[in-house]
Amino acid sequence: MLNERKLKILQAIIRDYIETAEPVGSRTLSKKYDLGVSPATIRNDMADLEELGYITQPYTSSGRIPSDKGYRLYVDQFMSLKKISDFKKDLLELELLNKISEIEQILQYSSKLLSQITNYTTVAVTPQLKESKLKHIQLVPIDSENVLAVLVTDSGMVKKPIIRLDHKVTDSNFETISNYLNDKLYGMPIENIEESLVEILNNDLKDFSSIVDEIIPEIFQSLDEINNLDMFFNGTMNIFNFPEYNDILKAKSFLEFLEEKQLLSNLITSFNNEGLNISIGSENVYKEAKDCSLITATYKIDNKTLGWLSVIGPTRMEYSNVVSVMAEASKFINDLFKNRYR
Amino acid sequence: MLNERKLKILQAIIRDYIETAEPVGSRTLSKKYDLGVSPATIRNDMADLEELGYITQPYTSSGRIPSDKGYRLYVDQFMSLKKISDFKKDLLELELLNKISEIEQILQYSSKLLSQITNYTTVAVTPQLKESKLKHIQLVPIDSENVLAVLVTDSGMVKKPIIRLDHKVTDSNFETISNYLNDKLYGMPIENIEESLVEILNNDLKDFSSIVDEIIPEIFQSLDEINNLDMFFNGTMNIFNFPEYNDILKAKSFLEFLEEKQLLSNLITSFNNEGLNISIGSENVYKEAKDCSLITATYKIDNKTLGWLSVIGPTRMEYSNVVSVMAEASKFINDLFKNRYR
DNA sequence: TGTTAGCACTCTATTTAGTTGAGTGCTAAT
DNA sequence: ATTAGCACTCAACTAAATAGAGTGCTAACA
Structure with a gap:
C-alpha cells in the first residue's frame, strides 16, 4: 500500500x-x-x-x-532523531545545575532553556496541589499581624502563603499549633484536609480555636488562589517567527488560548505516562489547539507526578529537533528530581 | 492665541x-x-x-x-474626569478587600482589576528589594536538606527563598543563627548586607561558619533572581483590540517591549511623586514607547515607595476614563497600604 | 473682519482587470 | 511502470480606474 x-x-x-x-x-x-x-x-x-x-x-x-x-x-x-549539539547540552546542564532549588524552579528554568533552544513556546505545569499529600506544615510568625504558613507536599512542592490575622497572638501559640497540626495531618491528601480540620478543631484544640478558626480557612483559600497560577510560559512571542501566525487574528487567538490557561492545562496534564508524548493538530480535543502540536514530557517518581514540560507550536513543527532536545533535557531533569525528591 | x-x-x-x-x-x-x-x-x-x-x-x-x-x-x-460607575467601584472594593494579604498581591490584584475595567494593559511593579531595609529575617528548616529563609523589609515586602543545603544540620542551630542574624541585621539596607555579613561571620559565628558560609550567599543570590521578576502584567492581549496594532509587526514589537521588562521597568519606576503621572508618546524616553502613553500611579508611605501601578496603551488613550478609574482605585489601595504597612 | 459657500485639487483606499507562474491531472508514447 | 507533453486551475501579483473623504483657496456675504 x-x-x-x-x-x-x-x-x-x-x-x-x-x-x-x-x-x-x-x-x-x-x-x-x-x-x-x-x-x-x-x-x-x-x-x-x-x-x-x-x-x-x-x-x-x-x-x-x-x-x-x-x-x-x-x-x-x-522520524530520525538528531544528536543535539554539545553546546546545547552544556547549556542545559550548566544552567539547570546552577539555578535550581525548588521543584517549581526546576520546571521553570527547564522550560526557559527549552524555549531558547527550540525557538518554540514552552509551558511548564506543576501538579495540582490538592492531589498531593501533606508532608510538613509549619506556621511562622512574621510580625504581630502576619503568619507565614509553610506547606511541603510529598511530591516536593513547597507553598508559602502569608496569612493576615485580625488579632494579635504570641509566638508560642504558633509553635504549639504548628506541631500539633503537623502530627495530625502528616500524610493526609491536601484535598481532604479542610474537612478533617473541622473535626480536629472541635476535639483537641479548643484552647486555640479562635486562632485556628481564623487561620486554617485562610490557608486553604490562599492555596486555591496560588494553585491557579501554576503554569510558567516561555517564548510566547516566538510564534511571531512562524508565517502561520502572520495573520493577526490567528496570533491573537493563539495568545489568548495561552492566556486562558485552563484549557491548555487540561490538555497538558492529560498526559499521564512518564516520558514524551506527541499530540498533533486535530488530535488535540480543544478546537483552539487544532492547528497546534504539543510535545509533552511528564515527570514522575514512584508514580507521583512531579510536573509537565510542554513545547507547543504549529503542526508544522520540527518534531525531530524538539524531541531530540526534550529527550536529552529529560535526562538531566529526571536526575535532578531523583536526587532531590526520592 | x-x-x-x-x-x-x-x-x-x-x-x-x-x-x-x-x-x-x-x-x-x-x-x-x-x-x-x-x-x-x-x-x-x-x-x-x-x-x-x-x-x-x-x-x-x-x-x-x-x-x-x-x-x-x-x-x-x-480633560473632564468621569464618575466611575458604582459597579466598577464595588468590583474594585470587594475584590481588593477579599483577595489580599501581601503587598505584592495588592498590586497584582489591583493591576488585574484595572486591566479588566479599563481594557488596557496594566503593569504592577514592586520596588527594588535592595533599596529597602531589613526588618526581619528568619531561617525555617523545611526538611533535612532545605531551609526556608524569610525576609521582611521595612516596606512590607516578604521574600521567601528556599535554600538547599549540601550537608545536614539540626534545627536548633537555625534558631540560634536566625536570632543572631536578626539582631545584627535589623534595619540594615539589603544592598549592604552581603558585605556586612562577611565581617560578622568572621567574628561572632565561628561555630556555625560552615552553615552560614553556605546559606548566606545562597540567600542573596536567590534574592537577585527573584528580584528580576517583580513585574506583573495583565491584559497584555488587550492591545489586539486597538487598530493601531493591527499590523503584526507593531503588535510584535509592543509585546516584545513588554517582555523585555527592563526598559519598561525603568520608565515606570522613574515616576517618584506620589499620585498619578501621565506620560504621552514622545515624552517617553525609550523609542519603543514613543507611540504609547503611560498612566502611572506611585504608592508611597512615609516617603518609602511601596509600588507602582501603570496603565499602558496607544497615545490615543481614553485618558479621562483611565485617570478616573485609577484615581478611584488609588483611594482603596492607599487605604489598604496605610492600614497594613504604616 | 469673521464666516461661509463653492470649487479645484490631493491622496488613500478600494475595485477591477490582466498577467504570471507554480503546480496539477490526464493522455499517449516509451 | 515510467515519463514527456499539454491543457487547465488558481493564488498572487501588478496596473489601471474609480470613488470618496478631506483640504486649501477664493470670493461673496453679514
Whole structure:
C-alpha cells in the first residue's frame, strides 16, 4: 500500500514543508531531493498519498502539505532523531545545575532553556496541589499581624502563603499549633484536609480555636488562589517567527488560548505516562489547539507526578529537533528530581 | 492665541480620534459636534491648530489627528474626569478587600482589576528589594536538606527563598543563627548586607561558619533572581483590540517591549511623586514607547515607595476614563497600604 | 473682519482587470 | 511502470480606474 518510494516522497514533503511552510510541488521534490524519478511519477504517487489521507492540497492544483495523519505516520515510523549539539547540552546542564532549588524552579528554568533552544513556546505545569499529600506544615510568625504558613507536599512542592490575622497572638501559640497540626495531618491528601480540620478543631484544640478558626480557612483559600497560577510560559512571542501566525487574528487567538490557561492545562496534564508524548493538530480535543502540536514530557517518581514540560507550536513543527532536545533535557531533569525528591 | 472655539475644536478632534482612531475632518466635526460654525470655519481654525502643533495631518488633505502636544494640552487643561460607575467601584472594593494579604498581591490584584475595567494593559511593579531595609529575617528548616529563609523589609515586602543545603544540620542551630542574624541585621539596607555579613561571620559565628558560609550567599543570590521578576502584567492581549496594532509587526514589537521588562521597568519606576503621572508618546524616553502613553500611579508611605501601578496603551488613550478609574482605585489601595504597612 | 459657500485639487483606499507562474491531472508514447 | 507533453486551475501579483473623504483657496456675504 505504501511502498518505499511513496514513503520517501511523503518524508520529503514533510521535511520540505516543515522547512519552508509552503505547499510542496512535484518539481521541487524531484529537484531538491534525490528521488530518482521524474515529477510525473511523483505526481502519481502524490495522488495516491492524498487519497490515503497523508497529504492534502490547500486548493486545486497547488502543491501538497502534510495532513495531521501524515505527521503522525512521520513521528511514529520514520522520524530520525538528531544528536543535539554539545553546546546545547552544556547549556542545559550548566544552567539547570546552577539555578535550581525548588521543584517549581526546576520546571521553570527547564522550560526557559527549552524555549531558547527550540525557538518554540514552552509551558511548564506543576501538579495540582490538592492531589498531593501533606508532608510538613509549619506556621511562622512574621510580625504581630502576619503568619507565614509553610506547606511541603510529598511530591516536593513547597507553598508559602502569608496569612493576615485580625488579632494579635504570641509566638508560642504558633509553635504549639504548628506541631500539633503537623502530627495530625502528616500524610493526609491536601484535598481532604479542610474537612478533617473541622473535626480536629472541635476535639483537641479548643484552647486555640479562635486562632485556628481564623487561620486554617485562610490557608486553604490562599492555596486555591496560588494553585491557579501554576503554569510558567516561555517564548510566547516566538510564534511571531512562524508565517502561520502572520495573520493577526490567528496570533491573537493563539495568545489568548495561552492566556486562558485552563484549557491548555487540561490538555497538558492529560498526559499521564512518564516520558514524551506527541499530540498533533486535530488530535488535540480543544478546537483552539487544532492547528497546534504539543510535545509533552511528564515527570514522575514512584508514580507521583512531579510536573509537565510542554513545547507547543504549529503542526508544522520540527518534531525531530524538539524531541531530540526534550529527550536529552529529560535526562538531566529526571536526575535532578531523583536526587532531590526520592 | 487659542480662543474658546479653537479649544472646543481641538477637544472635539481629540474626543473623536480617541473614539474612532480615524483622522477627523471638518465636515465630521461640524455635523457630529455642536460647534455652531460651518466646516469652512473649522478648516481655518484647524489650519491654525496645526501650525501651533496641536494636531497633524497623516498626509496631505486627510483629516487631522491629535499630536502628543495636543494630548498633553488636553490632559493638563480641559480633560473632564468621569464618575466611575458604582459597579466598577464595588468590583474594585470587594475584590481588593477579599483577595489580599501581601503587598505584592495588592498590586497584582489591583493591576488585574484595572486591566479588566479599563481594557488596557496594566503593569504592577514592586520596588527594588535592595533599596529597602531589613526588618526581619528568619531561617525555617523545611526538611533535612532545605531551609526556608524569610525576609521582611521595612516596606512590607516578604521574600521567601528556599535554600538547599549540601550537608545536614539540626534545627536548633537555625534558631540560634536566625536570632543572631536578626539582631545584627535589623534595619540594615539589603544592598549592604552581603558585605556586612562577611565581617560578622568572621567574628561572632565561628561555630556555625560552615552553615552560614553556605546559606548566606545562597540567600542573596536567590534574592537577585527573584528580584528580576517583580513585574506583573495583565491584559497584555488587550492591545489586539486597538487598530493601531493591527499590523503584526507593531503588535510584535509592543509585546516584545513588554517582555523585555527592563526598559519598561525603568520608565515606570522613574515616576517618584506620589499620585498619578501621565506620560504621552514622545515624552517617553525609550523609542519603543514613543507611540504609547503611560498612566502611572506611585504608592508611597512615609516617603518609602511601596509600588507602582501603570496603565499602558496607544497615545490615543481614553485618558479621562483611565485617570478616573485609577484615581478611584488609588483611594482603596492607599487605604489598604496605610492600614497594613504604616 | 469673521464666516461661509463653492470649487479645484490631493491622496488613500478600494475595485477591477490582466498577467504570471507554480503546480496539477490526464493522455499517449516509451 | 515510467515519463514527456499539454491543457487547465488558481493564488498572487501588478496596473489601471474609480470613488470618496478631506483640504486649501477664493470670493461673496453679514
